[in-house]
Amino acid sequence: MTTNWTDIKASRADSDERRHGYEHAGRAIRLAFEIKELRERKGLSQRQLAELVGTTQSAIARLEGGRISPSLPTLDRIANALDAELTVTLTDTQQLLGAR
Amino acid sequence: MTTNWTDIKASRADSDERRHGYEHAGRAIRLAFEIKELRERKGLSQRQLAELVGTTQSAIARLEGGRISPSLPTLDRIANALDAELTVTLTDTQQLLGAR
DNA sequence: AAGGGTGATAGCATCGCTGCTATGCCCTGG
DNA sequence: CCAGGGCATAGCAGCGATGCTATCACCCTT
Incomplete structure (x- = not known):
C-alpha cells in the first residue's frame, strides 16, 4: 500500500503545522471581542x-484581553451566562477532492 | 441604575452556570468523533x-477517546493536519428579546 | 506461529489556563 | 478634592491538557 502519505507529509513539512502557536492569537482576540461585545x-x-x-472580575478582564486561548469549558460557562451559545465545529475543506 | 440585574442573577442561581463541568463531556465526545471520522x-x-x-499516537488516541476537553490550539493543529477548518462562535440566543 | 500494523491505556513531567488577591489607573459624581 | 465604579495587570497556587515512553490487546498477513 504505502499510500501517497509520504507525499502528503512532505508537502506540509514547512507549510503550516510545523509552526505551533502561530495564529491562536487571532482566534483568542476575536473571541475576546465577541465576549466583550455580548457582555x-x-x-x-x-x-x-x-x-x-462564578469567577472574578480579573478573570473576565483577562479573557477580554485576548492574550490567551480560553478553554472550551470556560467559553461554555461564559456563553451560558450571556444567554449565548458556543459552537465548535470541524469542517472538511476537501470534501470533493480526495475522491481518488 | 441598579438594573434588573438582581433578577437576572436570581433567576439563574440554580439553573445552569452553578454547575461547572456539566456537559463539557458532550462537546468533547462529539469533537472526538468528528476527528476520528475525518482522520x-x-x-x-x-x-x-x-x-x-507533531505529536504522538497516544495523544491522538486520547483525544479521540473523548474523555477530555481539548484546547483550541490542539483542535486547530488537528484541523489543519486534516485539511479541515476549526470554527468557534458565540451566538446570542436573545437577539430579539431584551430590546431594553 | 510469528510478525507487523493499529489502537487503547497508564504513568509521568511540563505547560498553559483558571481563580484569587491586591493593586493601579481612569473617569464621573458628589 | 474625594469617593466610587469600571477595567487592567501582576503574582501566585492549583488543575487540567499535552507530550512522551512503554505496554497491551487485536487483527491480519505471511
Whole structure:
C-alpha cells in the first residue's frame, strides 16, 4: 500500500503545522471581542458577569484581553451566562477532492 | 441604575452556570468523533496523523477517546493536519428579546 | 506461529489556563 | 478634592491538557 502519505507529509513539512502557536492569537482576540461585545450588550459589568459565571472580575478582564486561548469549558460557562451559545465545529475543506 | 440585574442573577442561581463541568463531556465526545471520522476519511492512522500534527499516537488516541476537553490550539493543529477548518462562535440566543 | 500494523491505556513531567488577591489607573459624581 | 465604579495587570497556587515512553490487546498477513 504505502499510500501517497509520504507525499502528503512532505508537502506540509514547512507549510503550516510545523509552526505551533502561530495564529491562536487571532482566534483568542476575536473571541475576546465577541465576549466583550455580548457582555456590554447585556449591560453587564465585568464584575457582574464574573459573578454570573462564578469567577472574578480579573478573570473576565483577562479573557477580554485576548492574550490567551480560553478553554472550551470556560467559553461554555461564559456563553451560558450571556444567554449565548458556543459552537465548535470541524469542517472538511476537501470534501470533493480526495475522491481518488 | 441598579438594573434588573438582581433578577437576572436570581433567576439563574440554580439553573445552569452553578454547575461547572456539566456537559463539557458532550462537546468533547462529539469533537472526538468528528476527528476520528475525518482522520479515517483521509485514510490516516493515528500514528500518521500524530506525525502530521507533531505529536504522538497516544495523544491522538486520547483525544479521540473523548474523555477530555481539548484546547483550541490542539483542535486547530488537528484541523489543519486534516485539511479541515476549526470554527468557534458565540451566538446570542436573545437577539430579539431584551430590546431594553 | 510469528510478525507487523493499529489502537487503547497508564504513568509521568511540563505547560498553559483558571481563580484569587491586591493593586493601579481612569473617569464621573458628589 | 474625594469617593466610587469600571477595567487592567501582576503574582501566585492549583488543575487540567499535552507530550512522551512503554505496554497491551487485536487483527491480519505471511
